[in-house]
């Protein structure tokens with residue numbers, strides 16, 4: 317059927333002949349039409365089949381399924397079919413937590429106890445196109461007072477949970493919490509380098525598993541003809557398939573069964589740049605454990621049109637219901653099509669009635685494995701072609717199928733226990749996604765989701781937590797960096813092993829401590845107690861775990877001042893430019909306690 321291919325058959329191994337037949341059956345003859353006689357470009361032709369083999373094995377059901385799914389989704393898209401046809405949205409009910417109250421504190425305790433049965437999965441294969449940062453996002457500083465990157469913070473948080481959890485149940489417990497990172501070709505090498513050059517930030521290398529997602533083939537037209545790479549006609553053009561790949565990768569890796577045999581119970585998924593996330597993990601895991609949720613999504617109050625999905629109850633005309641994320645670009649049209657003429661709008665609370673999905677999912681391992689045995693991890697997909705005109709016959713550029721990890725519950729039976737947990741945004745959610753220019757254009761009152769707001773949110777959260785624990789923290793000032801107006805709170809940071817839960821913080825803030833607005837405080841150690849500290853300047857306290865340090869008295873120095881930096885100022889490092897400020901370290905008090913025993917810093 318394809319003479320250029322037939323003439324080259326002798327070059328192909330038997331499995332490659334089968335792949336070629338499959339491609340021809342699926343209408344992909346164009347991939348070979350330009351192939352010259354044998355003897356010309358033979359290595360490239362073999363390379364082509366190496367790629368086809370990879371594309372075939374990394375997609376559930378292989379390339380046949382991919383092409384057939386694409387044909388169907390492209391036809392639906394051309395016909396203007398709404399994926400939510402027949403569904404009516406309504407506001408779901410879930411757990412709403414109030415930070416620091418008795419219920420919250422007891423859920424945190426339940427969550428820490430469960431953590432020894434948990435595994436963590438970070439999806440970090442995205443390039444972060446909206447942020448435009450050149451490196452990998454997990455290498456960005458979470459805040460620049462200590463300069464610790466997101467990945468270090470995540471690992472230290474998991475290690476602290478591991479230790480606290482073990483201690484709660486049995487002094488001899490040595491359970492190690494597994495940590496999986498999903499990378500892609502865009503992030504894999506840099507992620508491994510970051511881990512290796514920092515000794516895995518204190519985690520045992522065997523605890524960390526890297527799973528690399530493969531890209532998927534691009535589609536050139538409505539017939540799902542695969543697109544050739546414009547720069548190499550022996551290569552199929554590929555693009556990322558989305559964070560939903562994490563489920564099929566976990567399934568095919570065999571890790572799920574291994575975890576089950578080790579008695580693990582929970583799989584916690586999270587994203588690359590939310591510096592507040594681990595504030596929310598203990599209580600949310602407590603909710604999963606006490607409510608027996610098979611699926612628990614973390615959510616925050618959502619501003620209408622904010623670029624985070626809305627958690628929605630969908631009821632089908634046939635009676636089916638599900639509680640699921642409706643992505644931010646689909647919520648507005650869905651609401652308008654179902655009798656809400658204002659679409660995605662704020663209600664009297666000033667927020668959308670649909671809680672915002674922050675894509676932190678807690679799945680119960682047993683039911684998760686059972687479901688994946690049926691689906692092999694395939695997740696409902698979508699396609700988003702940009703057509704050249706209203707006839708929808710041609711694309712401006714090639715497209716591909718995509719999938720999202722939060723669509724996992726779509727295939728679950730109605731008996732599955734699917735819930736969600738709403739927390740305060742200030743406590744739980746501050747992603748770094750938008751570049752300075754786009755962030756400055758965000759409508760007033762909506763979150764910027766930028767490097768500027770992401771860092772300032774850490775200081776605000778820590779200040780508010782200390783306040784709730786009884787310290788006096790002065791109100792913030794308002795300042796503008798890279799065109800974004802933000803609250804500037806004292807620059808308070810602590811290592812996860814100091815303040816894993818609110819109870820931990822409360823136990824370590826005693827007497828009448830106060831911190832002025834221009835102050836910076838770094839607490840780096842487990843047993844550091846603020847006892848009647850009055851801070852006006854910069855104080856850094858480092859202590860080994862076995863040291864117990866009482867910090868008291870008045871610390872006053874010139875401290876660290878905040879300098880404005882323009883994001884276009886290329887004399888500054890990109891990590892600094894994108895946040896729009898840096899610290900000038902004028903004066904500080906830094907104390908180190910390297911010996912066990914009781915110490916007192918009495919300034």
Ligand code: UGB
Pocket residue numbers: 439440441442443444498500556557558559586587588589623624625626641643644673674675720722747749
């Ligand atoms: N990611 C991958 O690992 N692989 C990929 O192929 C793509 C991404 P974005 P998005 O909570 O903040 C999501 O781009 O997809 C990783 C939810 O869909 O930051 O626009 C990537 O590295 C949305 O419902 O976000 O929006 C990153 O860690 C809402 O909840 C993660 O996937 C929103 O996040 C997310 O990728 C949010």
